[in-house]
Amino acid sequence: MTLDQNSEVVDLAAMHPADAVEALNAMPPEEGGALLAAMDFRAAVNIFEQAGLENGAALIEAMRPERSVPLLAEIAADRRTEIFRKIDRAEASTLLTLLPPAPRGELEQLLSYEPETAGGIMTTEFFRARPDWTVGQSLAAIRATAAALETVYALYVVDSQGALIRAISLRDLVTADPGAPILSIGSDRRPFFVSPDAPREKVAQLVSKYDLSAVPVLDDSGKILGIVTVDDVIDAIIDNDTEDAQKQGGMQALDAPYMATSFVAMIKKRAGWLAALFLAEMLTASAMQHYEDELERAVVLTLFIPLIMSSGGNSGSQATSLIIRALALEEIKIGDWWRVAMRELPSGLALGAILGVIGAIRIALWQQLGIYNYGDHWTLIALTVSAALVGIVTFGSLAGSMLPFAIKRLGFDPASASAPFVATLVDVTGLVIYFTIASLILRGTLL
Numbered sequence: 001m002t003l004d005q006n007s008e009v010v011d012l013a014a015m016h017p018a019d020a021v022e023a024l025n026a027m028p029p030e031e032g033g034a035l036l037a038a039m040d041f042r043a044a045v046n047i048f049e050q051a052g053l054e055n056g057a058a059l060i061e062a063m064r065p066e067r068s069v070p071l072l073a074e075i076a077a078d079r080r081t082e083i084f085r086k087i088d089r090a091e092a093s094t095l096l097t098l099l100p101p102a103p104r105g106e107l108e109q110l111l112s113y114e115p116e117t118a119g120g121i122m123t124t125e126f127f128r129a130r131p132d133w134t135v136g137q138s139l140a141a142i143r144a145t146a147a148a149l150e151t152v153y154a155l156y157v158v159d160s161q162g163a164l165i166r167a168i169s170l171r172d173l174v175t176a177d178p179g180a181p182i183l184s185i186g187s188d189r190r191p192f193f194v195s196p197d198a199p200r201e202k203v204a205q206l207v208s209k210y211d212l213s214a215v216p217v218l219d220d221s222g223k224i225l226g227i228v229t230v231d232d233v234i235d236a237i238i239d240n241d242t243e244d245a246q247k248q249g250g251m252q253a254l255d256a257p258y259m260a261t262s263f264v265a266m267i268k269k270r271a272g273w274l275a276a277l278f279l280a281e282m283l284t285a286s287a288m289q290h291y292e293d294e295l296e297r298a299v300v301l302t303l304f305i306p307l308i309m310s311s312g313g314n315s316g317s318q319a320t321s322l323i324i325r326a327l328a329l330e331e332i333k334i335g336d337w338w339r340v341a342m343r344e345l346p347s348g349l350a351l352g353a354i355l356g357v358i359g360a361i362r363i364a365l366w367q368q369l370g371i372y373n374y375g376d377h378w379t380l381i382a383l384t385v386s387a388a389l390v391g392i393v394t395f396g397s398l399a400g401s402m403l404p405f406a407i408k409r410l411g412f413d414p415a416s417a418s419a420p421f422v423a424t425l426v427d428v429t430g431l432v433i434y435f436t437i438a439s440l441i442l443r444g445t446l447l
Helices: 003-014 016-027 029-038 041-047 058-063 064-076 075-088 089-098 101-111 135-148 170-174 200-210 230-246 264-291 292-297 299-328 333-366 376-409 417-443
Strands: 127-129 154-158 163-170 214-218 224-229
Touching: 003 127, 016 029, 016 041, 029 041, 029 075, 029 299, 041 058, 041 064, 041 376, 058 064, 058 075, 064 075, 064 089, 127 135, 135 170, 154 170, 154 224, 163 170, 163 214, 163 292, 200 214, 200 224, 224 230, 264 292, 264 417, 292 299, 292 417, 299 333, 299 376, 299 417, 333 376, 376 417
Parallel strands: 127 154
Antiparallel strands: 154 163, 214 224
16 A cells, blocks of 8 residues: 555544545545555444445455454444445355354344335344333443444333333433332333334334334334334435435436446446337327328427427326325325325316416417417417317326326335326327317318
């Protein structure tokens, strides 16, 4: 390692961990792994503990096992699990066999849960207290073991079988009489908890609703398996929102940060959806071919095709985004589809009417000001565009709001109802609506 690299190691170690993480995220994993391997062990552990470290798996892979294994054994269980999920499978298998029994057992337990569940993001490092302890005994035990715990938001009183009896906040503990029995403080209400297979969104809703710092995870017998801390919930929310945003953009969710995703992986994530949307858009060309005679007799209608199609797609994308978010926050259930339809129908009509009036005014102004001559039947053209906008925006709102329900009913993520997909669907149907209305209004004149 050069002198410059040695000086960089000193600078990295002297940084605040969050700043060090930012620097590591911006450099190649090989360079970052070398810097971490040369750092003080405790400082390196502290950096790996940071949630903002985007390329932790790549950094571990870039280090030699004699350095990476002790780091993995020392960092928090939930962070260790998150890193292992992203490590190459063969490399992960090798590292798993090299881990000491205790962290290996914790890791295998956590890896058995799906990553988007409470069990998948929980930590097994939390403080347990016996029901026959006093407050003073509990505080002494916390002082003796706090260094080995990821965090101490609360202590959890458990029986001899490990079943949760009570959750007591650290605030209640430090303000209580040291001689008081541990079960005499805190609320005797049953603690809030989740099952290990509960979706992480449910954990986030529980934390938000009841202003919790951590949520215990219990199995069917009431035994506490771990806790999900508020910082893990925030990380999960960010990951989930990022994944949903990418899906709604019309692509598969990335498995790594944008700059850490290889060219080939990026093409694979984007090409499939893009090709599917392209094939779907071919239906638009088929629809236009079907109305070829109408287009030849009323070429002026082609001027408004982009306007008509984009308006329907925009209204559908709006509705889709609203419903996907409402479903994610459990503001609505899948059984509420009828209520949503009855809400979106008048909304679509009103929005379409607003755009229809704007479209008619625009045609009238261009005609009267001499900007463009739409011909002798310009009023009928204005009426056609207005009516088509009402129909297409209404259809777009209904289709966009119903598609997430349909996708969820089929067992898929509603976020897969991407805005480009909705826009493509509305493009094809929008043309049919537009030319059908044009045939009715312009029959005997332009058509």
